[in-house]
Each structure stands twice: as structure tokens, then as C-alpha cells.
Amino acid sequence: MQVVVLGGGVIGVCTAYYLAREGVDVIVLEAGPDVATGTSYANAGQISPGYSTPWAAPGMSLKALKWMFQKHAPLSARWDGSLFQLRWMLQWFSNCNESSYARNKERMMRISEYSRDCLQQLRAETGISYEHRCAGTLQLFREQAQVDAAQKDIRVLHECGVPFELLDRDGVIRAEPGLEGASALIAGGLRLPKDETGDCRLFTQELSRMARALGVRFQFGMRVEKLLNVGDKITGVQYEKGGKRGVLSADGYVMAMGVDSRQALLDVGVDVPVYPVKGYSLTMPVFDPSRSPISTVLDETYKIAITRFDRRIRVGGMAELKGVDRTLLSQRRETLEMVVKQLFPGGDLSKAEFWTGLRPMTPDGPPIVGETFFQNLYLNIGHGTLGWTMACGSGRYVKDLLLGRETQIRQEGLSMRRYSRNVI
Known part of the structure; x- marks a missing residue:
């Protein structure tokens, strides 16, 4: 099985690493010259599930x-x-009430606590x-x-x-x-x-080296222009590199391009509030x-x-x-x-x-992680200020979904289902 992960920040690299550990053939496409050159470069450094x-x-x-x-x-x-x-701001303000706050905080803490456990396990296993x-x-x-x-x-x-x-x-x-x-x-x-706490950029660089050792291929300078689809299946990624265009196809795709994700997804009719x-x-x-x-x-x-x-x-x-x-x-x-x-x-x-x-950032707070109405497209986006906190858990969670396995935490409220009846 071959999977293309779109994005080489901490979210994308964690996703690629966990997939590769299961024997998946992974290609990471990143517009920058290296991993963690965008939002993962110099964030606040806190891993704060609480x-x-x-x-x-x-x-x-x-x-x-x-x-x-x-x-x-x-x-x-x-x-x-x-x-x-x-x-987006209207959706944000509509969530500024006690019941929404408690619900959204529980969802965020659910994946954050799981992510901290995944990080600790990863540290113990790999050093x-x-x-x-x-x-x-x-x-x-x-x-x-x-x-x-x-x-x-x-x-x-x-x-x-x-x-x-x-x-x-x-x-x-x-x-x-x-x-x-x-x-x-x-x-x-x-x-x-x-x-x-920890240096997110340093972590991402070190994990990318471990991912390479597992066979993950990183391709830099790859600007994603659009996703291609036939019916309910993504058939490829159209990209531009050095003035040349091409199409890369795989069995599965994971969108982890941070703030650039929304525009890429709009081309195939997926409107994410990020x-x-x-x-x-x-x-x-x-x-x-x-x-x-x-x-x-x-x-x-x-x-x-x-x-x-x-x-x-x-x-x-x-x-x-x-x-x-x-x-x-x-x-x-x-x-x-x-x-x-x-x-x-x-x-x-x-x-x-x-x-x-x-x-x-999403208007309600929790990230958007999970399936879409395309059978082979998965989202790992919208982590806001907590991408470093949620990275390992989100990557492992999406890996389980993509491979058809039972997730270690409840799925309720983490996918796009909470925004639309038409999207899982």
C-alpha cells in the first residue's frame, strides 16, 4: 500500500512515521526546503494536554x-x-458558551492526553x-x-x-x-x-530521520496545486516543482498542510473551517x-x-x-x-x-482528524495552537483509521461530521 502525506510539519511527519512502522510505503510532499520550516519551526514549545x-x-x-x-x-x-x-468568526462566537466550551475542551483533551501517551511511548522505544x-x-x-x-x-x-x-x-x-x-x-x-515541553522543530527533524530509515521518501519544494478525483476516490496530486508540473498517484492520501489545506481541499468540494x-x-x-x-x-x-x-x-x-x-x-x-x-x-x-x-485553527477548537466522503482521503488538520501537543496522537489515530483498525480513543466529535451531515 502506498500513501501520500501532504505536508512536512510535525503533523505530517508523525503521520508518515506511524504509517511506515506498519509497513506502508509513504511519500511526504512538502513545499519548503526541509521538514518543520513553517508553523512547526518556532512554536511555544509546550506539550500541554491539560x-x-x-x-x-x-x-x-x-x-x-x-x-x-x-x-x-x-x-x-x-x-x-x-x-x-x-x-469563521460567526462560528467561533457561536461556540462561546458554557455547553460548547465543555464539549470542545473534552474533545481536545481526549486527543491531547492520548498524544502525550503516544509521545512518551515513542520516546521510550526510540530514545x-x-x-x-x-x-x-x-x-x-x-x-x-x-x-x-x-x-x-x-x-x-x-x-x-x-x-x-x-x-x-x-x-x-x-x-x-x-x-x-x-x-x-x-x-x-x-x-x-x-x-x-520540547523543541518541536528538533523533534520533527529527528523523527523524519527515523521515518527515512523506515523507507519514507521526502520530496521537498513540491507545491501542491490541486487534488484530482474520479467520483468518490482521489486519483492523484497535481504538483509544481521548479516550474515543472506533474501528478503523483497513490492508494491513500493524508492532508496535513496546515493553513494551506483548505484551498487544496476546496478543489474537490471539501470545505474545512480552518x-x-x-x-x-x-x-x-x-x-x-x-x-x-x-x-x-x-x-x-x-x-x-x-x-x-x-x-x-x-x-x-x-x-x-x-x-x-x-x-x-x-x-x-x-x-x-x-x-x-x-x-x-x-x-x-x-x-x-x-x-x-x-x-x-478551527472555530470550535478541536482539530479535524479522520475520514472524508472520499474513500481514500483522510484529514489531519486544524490543530491551532496545539499542533505540537496533539501531533503524535493525531498521527497514530489517522494511521489506525487509514488501515481500518480500531482507534485507541473515541472518534466522536473529531472528524468533519460535527460540521456537516454530508461529510464523515
Whole structure:
């Protein structure tokens, strides 16, 4: 059996690896010059199943309006000229209620918890190294109102059996001693001790080497132009490379092209509500281990994560809804620098690498993983800010579906069935 995986980010590489382990002949098509050159390149670095939380949350619509007038807002929006953006935002706001939030959070946590287990198993079996740490995530609250609002998340954590610690200020400092010198007010925190961290790009590069050893072929510089079909079967992928066009055919196809997936799927009548949500990050050297985070500190006020690698610190976050735009805005860098200075002062930010990427986000939160009305086309897209968290589980889940095997987690709510009666 031969399968073409479209996309060489962390999602596509994980999918290819798990398929190859089962003896499948896999070809990965990637537009970039290597794996993990897009959204997987410099994300926040956190593997946070316990913090798998939909952006579509109760009260978010009012918060979004308020943020429009703030300089350092975690969310901003500008019309990109498309009706799709407006439709996506309406779907997003329609999910900003208690019942939808709880349902979507459970779906996200279901695949995230499974993914963490898959990652741990993979690490034990292969010894893969990617500067990982297993020291948890600390969600930092600057105001008591944030501590109080965390109760709805705690209820879902209880229901899903996820360990947590609700901390006061002293407890926060014990968990992350580097915060003792913070100038920002600290009201408390929610610590998720089972969460992990790691360099997503490094992981993807290492896993791609293991995939090659299993026979996976990576073809770079391959721009997918469209999918070809006859009836309910995909017959090939039309691509362009170096000015030349060609068609590649296989038995099965997995779409894992992130924000580029929607346009490619529209050509065969599959309309996925996946919108590019722009985020930013800074990567800088560790300046003083005693005044740096141990793992990940997530600032709830600005939705910015500060993550420790071996010799580097990654500061990532924010969300812009403005279409496909990869412009680096100095104002966003100012926000990232402001937060890290307030929480972990003393670093030399002049040496930081400033980066931006486009997260493929669904309006309700959970990714779209599973079958389509084409008998040989599978989706592994829409992971939003949690692609690194969900990568291994999503890849293994799609592998099981494609091979006709029973999945290790419930399928309910993970495919496109939740959007349309006409699509599985």
C-alpha cells in the first residue's frame, strides 16, 4: 500500500512515521526546503494536554471587543476581504458558551492526553531527543478574577482525571523560583504537573530521520496545486516543482498542510473551517538559570507562554486574524519583550530571534482528524495552537483509521461530521 502525506510539519511527519512502522510505503510532499520550516519551526514549545482549551470560551466575544482597543492585546482582527473570515468568526462566537466550551475542551483533551501517551511511548522505544522536559505547565494569574474563572477549567480537569494544583502566590514561586524577581503582580496559578515541553522543530527533524530509515521518501519544494478525483476516490496530486508540473498517484492520501489545506481541499468540494491565526515568538539564550523558567509559564493575561529549553528560552503567543500574512510587526515583539521582562527580568533580548507563523485553527477548537466522503482521503488538520501537543496522537489515530483498525480513543466529535451531515 502506498500513501501520500501532504505536508512536512510535525503533523505530517508523525503521520508518515506511524504509517511506515506498519509497513506502508509513504511519500511526504512538502513545499519548503526541509521538514518543520513553517508553523512547526518556532512554536511555544509546550506539550500541554491539560491546557487544551478552546479559544471559543464563555465571555470571549466581549473580551475580543475590548482587546481591539489595547496595545498589548492577546487577540486582534482585521478583515482580510473574505466572506470565509466572517463566517469563521460567526462560528467561533457561536461556540462561546458554557455547553460548547465543555464539549470542545473534552474533545481536545481526549486527543491531547492520548498524544502525550503516544509521545512518551515513542520516546521510550526510540530514545528520540528534542530538549524535552517533564516539569509541567504553570498557568499564571495576575488577578484574583482569573483565579476564580479557572474553576470551569478545573471542573473539566476533574471529569477527565487530569492532575492539577491550584496555587497561591507562594506556591507559584515554589513551583517556578525564577518568578520571585517578577515585577508583575501574581495572584496565583494553576499547575498541570504532567505537561511537558520540547523543541518541536528538533523533534520533527529527528523523527523524519527515523521515518527515512523506515523507507519514507521526502520530496521537498513540491507545491501542491490541486487534488484530482474520479467520483468518490482521489486519483492523484497535481504538483509544481521548479516550474515543472506533474501528478503523483497513490492508494491513500493524508492532508496535513496546515493553513494551506483548505484551498487544496476546496478543489474537490471539501470545505474545512480552518483559518490562519497568526502567532509570534522570540527565542533567546538562557541568561541566568536561577532567574529563568524551569518549564513553561503561561501568562493568562496576555496569553503568552515562556518555555525553557536546554540553553534557550522560547516566548510565544498572541493571535491575529488577518488572513495569510507573515509580516513581522515590531509592536508584537514589544509585547513579547514586555511580558518576559516583567516575569523574568535581566535577559539580553537583543540576541532574540523574532519569528511568526500561521496556526491552522478551527472555530470550535478541536482539530479535524479522520475520514472524508472520499474513500481514500483522510484529514489531519486544524490543530491551532496545539499542533505540537496533539501531533503524535493525531498521527497514530489517522494511521489506525487509514488501515481500518480500531482507534485507541473515541472518534466522536473529531472528524468533519460535527460540521456537516454530508461529510464523515
